Amino acid sequence: MSTLLTIGEAARHSGLSAKMIRHYEQSGLLGKAPRTDAGYRLYNSQQLQQLGFIARARKLGFSLAEIQSLLQLWQDPTRESRSVKQLAEQHLADIDAKISELQQMRETLAALADSCAGDSKPHCSILQQLAP
Template sequence: MATLLTIGAAAKASGLTAKMIRHYEQSGLLQKPPRTDAGYRLYNSQQLQQLSFIQQARRLGFSLSEIGSLLQLWQDPARESRAVKQLAEQHLADIAEKIAELQNMQQLLQQLADSCSADSSPDCAILAALAPANGLK
């Protein structure tokens, strides 16, 4: 007979919180487990594997939608690896775009910080750059 774990034990075993496990159930990533007569959820080893898979994918920054697609591919023995690679490459492109945006933000903020005299004067180049052209002072 397979061992079934309550949500607390499943959370401990997977490294997730019970709240996140419930969230993954509600979002459809994890099949709703059977419940005891008292209403406690019981998770089997397959669901624990799915939770580990989800956690690993989240660490890599995949969205819940992307994780849903990856889970379907993972569970499909007839899958084509090119579909998995395509998902990963799209995610890599998204990450590269975010990195470029962050680098641009960093550069602009550094320029603003460098233009600040950081003295006792009320004039502030940072606030001036953030304010609309005809904004309030």
């Protein structure tokens, strides 16, 4: 794609909102787009590739800082794959920790729900167990 796209077209092409594209530009993840005389941003094919990269990384739950690191590695032809793998494995460990926390929360909440009669009476053991 050799044509330049406006932010709305870039948003449709990348699956991101125009607001998020502006945010990524302001945060430095995406280079500043040149503007027309009327002030419209214009995105080239390289920036569209970066937006696609960012969108896919966000769907995997990478933070903006992690995405910045991944982008730098992606654009560095002398990178070592071990650096990329380390980032991915650390993120995977973070996800595993969150899953464990969510499982514990689920078990606790299920036990609380089982302890409540759920009838027309005002007594509820859930509220009693949550109260200090």
